[in-house]
Amino acid sequence: AQTVTQSQPEMSVQEAETVTLSCTYDTSESNYYLFWYKQPPSRQMILVIRQEAYKQQNATENRFSVNFQKAAKSFSLKISDSQLGDTAMYFCAFRLGGSQGNLIFGKGTKLSVKP
């Protein structure tokens, strides 16, 4: 069985600074995807970034980047130049490859960006 662990229930960062959210996962599979989702107070889960396990290069989307350490089963999210609109719950998620299988989520990290 696959598991996803987020060890930081809450974090805060000053506007314009950088913050890193941690995620570890456990699986015996080699083909999988990892995701970071953002859930603002509007409740809608929004995909922030995705990483295919077979890719060694870390994914980047504008101010968002990941540090994917496959051997350590670690998948952290770095947010640069934090903005007030980044305030939200952030969920790390895992999905097996080769299918539209279900997502397995961590418990989330509540990020507050302070002005």
Added chain:
Amino acid sequence: DAGVTQSPTHLIKTRGQQVTLRCSPKSGHDTVSWYQQALGQGPQFIFQYYEEEERQRGNFPDRFSGHQFPNYSSELNVNALLLGDSALYLCASSFRRGMNTEAFFGQGTRLTVV
């Protein structure tokens, strides 16, 4: 493109009652998955529908059932409601043959059981 739409947005039910939640997938998507998100937790997978059949199921009792219609929309039914069923219910749609496509989520239905 309307994205994934769910109805209703909020619902209050009494313990023991039955409830039906509805989801319309994003245009072009053929697969619908349902998740339960308890307060302060990450979403938990309930089940997934494709071609009007349940394809995968998470660790939820038979009180949770679903249906997918020919137009790909879906319903989640919960019978004999318990207080512990109070949660945000999220629907996600995707395109099954697009193995690498992402899932899009709706805004959820907040169910309160009293």
